[in-house]
Amino acid sequence: MWEERYKGDDYLFGTAPARFLIERADRFAPGASLLSVAEGEGRNAVWLAERGLSVTGLEFAPSAVAKAQRLAAERGVSPTFVQTDVFAWDWPEGAFDMVLGVFIQFVAARERTALFARMARAVRPGGTIALHGYTPKQLEYRTGGPGQLENLYTPELLRGAFPGFTVQLCESYEAELSEGKAHAGVSALIDFFAQKPL
Numbered sequence: 001m002w003e004e005r006y007k008g009d010d011y012l013f014g015t016a017p018a019r020f021l022i023e024r025a026d027r028f029a030p031g032a033s034l035l036s037v038a039e040g041e042g043r044n045a046v047w048l049a050e051r052g053l054s055v056t057g058l059e060f061a062p063s064a065v066a067k068a069q070r071l072a073a074e075r076g077v078s079p080t081f082v083q084t085d086v087f088a089w090d091w092p093e094g095a096f097d098m099v100l101g102v103f104i105q106f107v108a109a110r111e112r113t114a115l116f117a118r119m120a121r122a123v124r125p126g127g128t129i130a131l132h133g134y135t136p137k138q139l140e141y142r143t144g145g146p147g148q149l150e151n152l153y154t155p156e157l158l159r160g161a162f163p164g165f166t167v168q169l170c171e172s173y174e175a176e177l178s179e180g181k182a183h184a185g186v187s188a189l190i191d192f193f194a195q196k197p198l
C-alpha cells in the first residue's frame, strides 16, 4: 500500500519537516545521534541532519527511500537511510541519543507494544524517545492518519508505554497542518518526550 502511495515524483508529506519538529526544535540538539522510525520520504531526517544531528532513518518502501536519498543529496546532507521492515531490523541496544517516531501509527496495539519496546531498547541510558501522532479526536477530522481507533495515541497510553522512563512532555492539542496532500487541515495531535533512566 505504501509503495503505491509513494509512486510519482511528488512528496506525499512534502519536503518540509513535520510542524512538530519546528515547534519542538530546541529538544533536538545538534550533534545528537537520532534514529527515525519509519522515516518515509526523508523530510524529517533531512531537516534534522541540516540541524547537525547524526541521523539514521528506517523505512521499508523502496520509493520512499529513493526519494529520501534524493532530497538529502539536493540539500547537501548525508543521513543514513536503511530500507527495512522495522519488525525485521536487528535493533541495536543503547545506540542512539534519541529515537523518534513521527506518524508511525500504521501499527495496531499488539505490534505497538513490541515496536515501542525495541525503540526503548535502542535509546542509550539518559537518552530520549520522541513521538508525534494523532489522538482519537482525529477520527472526527479525517485530515490524515489511520482510520483505526486502536492505532491512535491518548496521553494515558503514551504515559504508560515506556515503563521506567521519565515523561518530559505529553501534550495533546489541535493545529492546522499543511504537510503535503496527505496531512492537510485541522488535526488532533499529540507530542511526547520521555527520558530513559541513567
Ligand SMILES: C[S@@+](CC[C@H](N)C(=O)[O-])C[C@H]1O[C@@H](n2cnc3c(N)ncnc32)[C@H](O)[C@@H]1O
Binding pocket: 002, 003, 013, 018, 037, 038, 039, 040, 041, 042, 043, 044, 058, 059, 060, 061, 064, 084, 085, 086, 087, 101, 102, 103, 104, 105, 106
Ligand atoms: C504516515 S507515514 C510517515 C512517514 C514519516 N515519518 C513522515 O512523517 O513523513 C508512515 C511510514 O511508515 C512506513 N512503514 C509502514 N510500515 C512499516 C514497517 N513495517 N517498517 C518500516 N516502515 C514502515 C510507510 O512506508 C510510511 O513511510
